[in-house]
Amino acid sequence: MVQETIIIQDIIANDFLTIFISSSLVLVFGGFYVGIYTAVKVGLLKKWAMLFAYIFWILTDYCLYLMGSLMHVNDFTGKALVMAAIGLLLLPHAVYHMQNRVHEENEH
């Protein structure tokens, strides 16, 4: 009987640098997105800067896509990456909403 084996497709040698850089940028751009969002919400940056926050989120998604494509991730991992991207989009909204509620309850 032949056992089912998961095969990982080889990564092309020239793609490694792009994979490492793009996966690093996922978190760097993701950090910029959350950071700018927070800075706008607490009044450290003007409201128009929020546009840049969402641009960084889009860049994060592009880097995730690039990284996943070059790594030849399977369908499941591809879905996990999409979930992570959506999670990152929602995270600062949810946290700021709760934060604001707690501030209002305790300071007003």
Added chain:
Amino acid sequence: MANNYLTTESKKLATWYFTFAAIIFGAQLVFGLVAAFQYVMPGFLFEIVDFSVARMIHINALVVWMVFAMMGSVYWLLPDETGIETVGIGLGKLLFWVFAAAIVIVVLVYLLVQVGPADQTTIWFINEGREYLEAPRWADIGIVVVVLGFVYNLYATGMKGNRSGIVTVLMADMLAFAGIYLAGMGYTDNISIDQYWWWWVIHLWVEATWEVFVGSIAAYGLITMIGAHRKVVEMWLWIEVAMLFGSGILGIGHHYFWIGTPEYWWEIGALFSALEPLPLVAMFIHVLYDWGKQQGAQEAQGKEVSVIANKPAFTWFVLQALGNFLGAGVWGFFHTFPQVNLYTHGTQFTSAHGHLAFFGAYATILIGMFYIAVQGKHGIKVMHATKKSIWATSMIFGGVLGMTAALTMSGYVQVLVERAQMGASWSGYFDSQASVWFAQGMDWRLIMGIVTFLGFVILVTDLLSIGKATHHER
């Protein structure tokens, strides 16, 4: 030095723990330097302190000094959080001496005996041969007894005094922290099964319970150093606990890719590892958010003074947020998927990640706690930085970043030459080690290691002298 300003025995005990932790921290760096020298000059201390011994002491000292500093941090904050003296403080003091004596004996055995026969006597009296947790069986049992005593102190105090959100989280977290250690104490001659349980200790410590501990300490620091609102900080803490445990526990899958465990761990590891950086981003923003909010509120009242009551400690807390994000987040994320981990596993990439993650996530905040203890010990209201603290911070943080960059460069050579081009073969390994890029990475790692060590020496002199400086507000 007199403890004139320390009003509780718990805080005095905390300073003992911090002092011993700092000594072991120094030992960790010394043996790290020895191992770094050996990569550049393989004959250095050959058959006196071989690489295997230097590395063993380097990584075990890392775990031990951090555990000591963590226990010290809990003893430090308990009276502030609960409003009472720590229950069973006499037991706490006794256990400190037992723990410290056991560690000294274990290190002496590592240095003087080093290796033993391939039977049970080695496991019981020399070392267990498990990375990071090499303490022999007798010391293992001793550690369990010490930690149970520590957990008793924490629970008895938490139940008798005011049980804040921070103390509640710590009570749950420290119980898990202690319980998980038991998973690494069994013996089996099956290496896959051994590694399976060993990762429970390592991963569930550093990517779950230790991270939650750090969240609690950061919450305490934000309340005491910048006057952040307790309810806001504790709400953050609960969110972080949920996110850290939610992603961290099953994130253990990324250690089960290649050790003989079933292949479904690939999917589990990939999914939860992808989510693991989210709480790290949240923790980073948490610190900056609270700082900005408190400073903004101060300035809205027309006061231009800083809200920070301990500048050196707060600097280390901010560096923790950054270092955790970079070391555990960025350096962890880029080799966490099985598709790429197949190539990076066991290369210097792992070492780069390990250095920056352990330092960024834990060493930084524990050094911050050292400064908080110095402030409390000298009765300082607002503690300012000194030239020494600025130099120490810059050199240690810069040195570790430099080591990480150098190790990443060497790891990249291994990925390309040893794994991608030569298929993880015997000759591939040696060709990559002989590469000039790999060798230069090792040279730079040594240089930046020396910078880190010099920074540590300055740090120690600063910790011993900053309390006497005259420019603080008392």
